[in-house]
Amino acid sequence: MSEHVGELLTRRSSLTPDREALFDVPGQRRYTYRELNERACRLANEMGKRFGIKKGDRVGIIAQNGVHYVDLMYGLAKIGAVLVPFNWRIKAVELEYMANDCLPEVMICARDFAELLGEARAKLGCRRYVSLGGAELACDCRYEEMIAAGSTLEPARPSDLSEEDPLLILYTSGTTGKSKGAVIPHRQVLWNCINTVISWGLDERDVAPVLTPLYHAGALFIFLAPLFYNGGRVVIAGAFDPDRTIDLIVKERCTVVLGVPTLFRLWYDCASFKAADFSSVRFFVNGGAAIPTELMEAWRDEKGVVFRQGYGLTEVGVNCMSMTNEESRKYAGSVGKPIFHSEIRLLGEDGREVRAGESGEICIKGPTTCLGYWNNPEATAAALVDGWFHTGDMASRNEEGFIYIRGRYKDMIKSGGENVYAAEVETAFREHPAVAECALIGKPDPKWDEVGFMIVVLKKGAAAEAEELIAFCRARIANYKVPKEVVFADALPYSPYGKIMKAELRAKYLS
Numbered sequence: 001m002s003e004h005v006g007e008l009l010t011r012r013s014s015l016t017p018d019r020e021a022l023f024d025v026p027g028q029r030r031y032t033y034r035e036l037n038e039r040a041c042r043l044a045n046e047m048g049k050r051f052g053i054k055k056g057d058r059v060g061i062i063a064q065n066g067v068h069y070v071d072l073m074y075g076l077a078k079i080g081a082v083l084v085p086f087n088w089r090i091k092a093v094e095l096e097y098m099a100n101d102c103l104p105e106v107m108i109c110a111r112d113f114a115e116l117l118g119e120a121r122a123k124l125g126c127r128r129y130v131s132l133g134g135a136e137l138a139c140d141c142r143y144e145e146m147i148a149a150g151s152t153l154e155p156a157r158p159s160d161l162s163e164e165d166p167l168l169i170l171y172t173s174g175t176t177g178k179s180k181g182a183v184i185p186h187r188q189v190l191w192n193c194i195n196t197v198i199s200w201g202l203d204e205r206d207v208a209p210v211l212t213p214l215y216h217a218g219a220l221f222i223f224l225a226p227l228f229y230n231g232g233r234v235v236i237a238g239a240f241d242p243d244r245t246i247d248l249i250v251k252e253r254c255t256v257v258l259g260v261p262t263l264f265r266l267w268y269d270c271a272s273f274k275a276a277d278f279s280s281v282r283f284f285v286n287g288g289a290a291i292p293t294e295l296m297e298a299w300r301d302e303k304g305v306v307f308r309q310g311y312g313l314t315e316v317g318v319n320c321m322s323m324t325n326e327e328s329r330k331y332a333g334s335v336g337k338p339i340f341h342s343e344i345r346l347l348g349e350d351g352r353e354v355r356a357g358e359s360g361e362i363c364i365k366g367p368t369t370c371l372g373y374w375n376n377p378e379a380t381a382a383a384l385v386d387g388w389f390h391t392g393d394m395a396s397r398n399e400e401g402f403i404y405i406r407g408r409y410k411d412m413i414k415s416g417g418e419n420v421y422a423a424e425v426e427t428a429f430r431e432h433p434a435v436a437e438c439a440l441i442g443k444p445d446p447k448w449d450e451v452g453f454m455i456v457v458l459k460k461g462a463a464a465e466a467e468e469l470i471a472f473c474r475a476r477i478a479n480y481k482v483p484k485e486v487v488f489a490d491a492l493p494y495s496p497y498g499k500i501m502k503a504e505l506r507a508k509y510l511s
Contacts, residue, residue, distance in 0.1 A: 004163065004186050005077035006040065012231060017034035021033045022233070022234050023233070023235045023252065025248065026236070026237075027066060029067070033231075040071055041151065041155060042147050042150025044150075045151045046147070048079060050140070053079065054158075055160070056165075056166075058083075058084050058169065059083055059104055060085075060102070060104035061083070061132075062086040062117065063109070064088065064110060065219070068108070069085065070228075071147065077186065078154070079155050080157070080158040083168045084098075087215050089479065090477075092116055094477065095124075097179065099120070099125070099126060100124060101375055102169050102375075106140075107130070108129075109132060109135050111131075111136070114135040128140050130142070130143050163187040165185060167184050167185060167189060168183075169184070172315075178424070180376055183370055188368050192226070193225050195340050195368060199322035199339045200319070200322060202223075202232065202256065204231035205232070205255070206256050207252060207253060207254045207256075208224070208234055210236045211237050211245055211257075211258070212263075214236075217312075218312070221318045222310070222312075223256060242272070242273075246270065249281070250280070257283075259284060261292065262417060262448055263417070264286060278303050282306065283306040283308050284305055284306065284307050285309075287312070288414060289450070290449075291309065293332065300329070311403075313393075314370070315391075316369050316391065317339075317368030317369075320335075320368075321336035321403060327402070334403060335403055335404070336402060341368070342366035344362060344364050345362075345365075348360045362393045362395050363388045363390050364391060365388045372384055411440075411502070413441075413442030415442075415480055420452060420481045425454070425481055429473055434458050435456055437456070437457040438457065439455045440452055441505050443485065451484040453483060453484070453510070455487055455488075455489050456469065457488070457490065466486035470482060
């Protein structure tokens, strides 16, 4: 049964019960593997006892980082239930759509998001709520009381629990204007652990901070799950602050560190950077988006660190590529080679694999591939073809087999490590009564990597100001998705096939 994720923590607790597994910085408490597994058991048992949660039922959470994410992922895994961590940066209308799409039986809400939940609650199908960290909301119970009341005995596993059963639903921004729930099975998490430990050379002495939000696949699976698998240690940080997180990395003697371009820039510019001793760090990994070469080289030159570039997607495992420390400098700009238990093809528009030096769409096949999208068979069929997941990302391969990301087939920008899909933002803009057409492109930004740049065509006789449209959009979607700049045009360029030619817009407005 060890292929089931709940069993992984049970096994690890049996092997190294008294080893420190987690430092929960927001709660200022350290946990051994035994204590973590006992919390997961308490959660699983009490969810079944109080709410009747069973195999296949969904449980949602909207909260900042903390040990509760570990309780839920491993605890719900033991009874075959499904965790749905919601992005806490969304607006009420987005939460309403996602929650009514997956219909959680229970929703857990932290104090900072009680107001957000309150805005959406009347329209949600969920009827049972749990307050976390003193959240002021009408609730069935408080999370901390539920954990304290639960039994530490291992809960009975469902007899039909399979490695193909869902473990999580992770909502990603959608190319059609609606978020899609990627369905992550137990099998995907296990094989991501195996792939990462083997291909990245992790061992039980490794220590990793979790600095990005735990509603992201990256925070859950780049280091957290693999290190719990092999007996390492994880440090869950609270709200990001560059000076405090540098101090945390140094004091906790972290050995492997994940960041995104925005974090590496904020660290580089903060007061603590020059004096920081990163001698404990075996390597840094940049994810989320390509990092500027000059920033990577500045880190290497000034701090003498190893800097790797990662690549992955929620749907196919966040760790899809691998390289050695030596290769990270020799092949600067590359994301490496396909990770151990994974196949990758670069396909041209004719569906054939491209030759070295040519660009093609990254397609991935292997045990880390998701089950598809929740309640969305059309999107699933479009993305998963004969077991191959079509990523929408474009890359080339050199003669030695190293892969370089060249762009995106999917119309998306990366802002501060977050995916922002143009269709979703354009949908929000077109709801304004003055907007006839619009097109979003990404404008390079030194801090956020890219920011949204919207070109708008107004309806005949209508009037609107840029600030008005930005405010209108901000009321409908998360702030990080809102364009930073709006310009007006008389018309947009269309191809003979009816598609907006965004390459022309980039040439016109960004050159």
